[in-house]
Amino acid sequence: MFTGIVQATCEVVAINKKDGLNTLEIAMEAELREGLITGASVANNGVCLTVTRLEDDRVFFDVMEETLAVTNLTKLQVGSQVNIERSLTFGSEIGGHILSGHIHTQAKVRGLSNTEQHYNIELELDKKWMNYILYKGFVGVNGCSLTVGETTANGFMLHLIPETLKLTNLDVIQLGDILNIEIDSQTQAIVDTVERVLALRGIKG
Known part of the structure; x- marks a missing residue:
């Protein structure tokens, strides 16, 4: 569980590519690795991945074919910057909103205004998904808990503050880039429940 x-x-x-599996090698500073163990969950661009190995200042993650197919981790290259969040621990402050690390869909950047x-x-x-x-x-956008701005039938706006840009990789995105969405x-539970109730009553939304 994560907070965004x-x-x-x-x-x-480094990226070690095999059939149906990529192993990501991520450089992490000591403070971020403190207490991290093999088997722990860490969000990479909002995707919950399991630590498979620790070596000096490097942390390794295996990314399965299914995850590669539905997230932007398949587009990572050596030198790419990924958003990292350690899993939530008991007693931690929840500054964003609860995220599972399971990506629902992807969004394309169609506009930037800086x-x-x-x-x-x-x-x-x-x-x-706009429902x-x-x-x-x-x-959740690339693992960042963000407030939705104006919406359209097939998209929405984000209005970012400098602190968000400083701490995440959203400051380097370009037109056409693909971002993970949770x-x-x-x-979702409220919308789906209301739709089921209305359907049972024969009411069209």
């Missing part, structure tokens, strides 16, 4: 508060961006220093006053990102995704992405609601589970 990214702790650091870390560099991919001025002295703002940094806005416009994202496009399959419109079926769960609501204005002023929460969404919708808010509570919003």
Whole structure:
């Protein structure tokens, strides 16, 4: 379980590609590795991955074929920066919202606006997921817990503050880039429940 508060961006220093499996080698600073053990869960760009090996300042993760197919981890290259969050521990402050680390879909960057006053990102995704992405609601984007801005039939806006840009890899994205999206589970549960109730009553949404 995660909160969507990214702790650091870390560099991919090697990718060992095999049939149906990629092993990521991530360089992590000592503070971020403290207490980390083999088998622990760590979010990489919002994807929950299991630590398979620790070696000096390197942490290794195996990424299965299914995960590669549905996330942007398949697009990582040596030198890429990934958003990293250690799993939530009992008693930790929850500054974002609860995330599972299971990616629902991906969004394409279709607009960027960077001025002295703002940094806005416009994202496009399959419109079926927009049932769960609501204005002023929460969404996980590359593992970051963010507030949803204006919405359209097949997309939404993000309005980012400098602190978010400093701590995450969202400051280096470009038009056409693909970002991992995890919708808010509570919003999904409420929307699906209401739709089922309305369907049982013969009411069309």
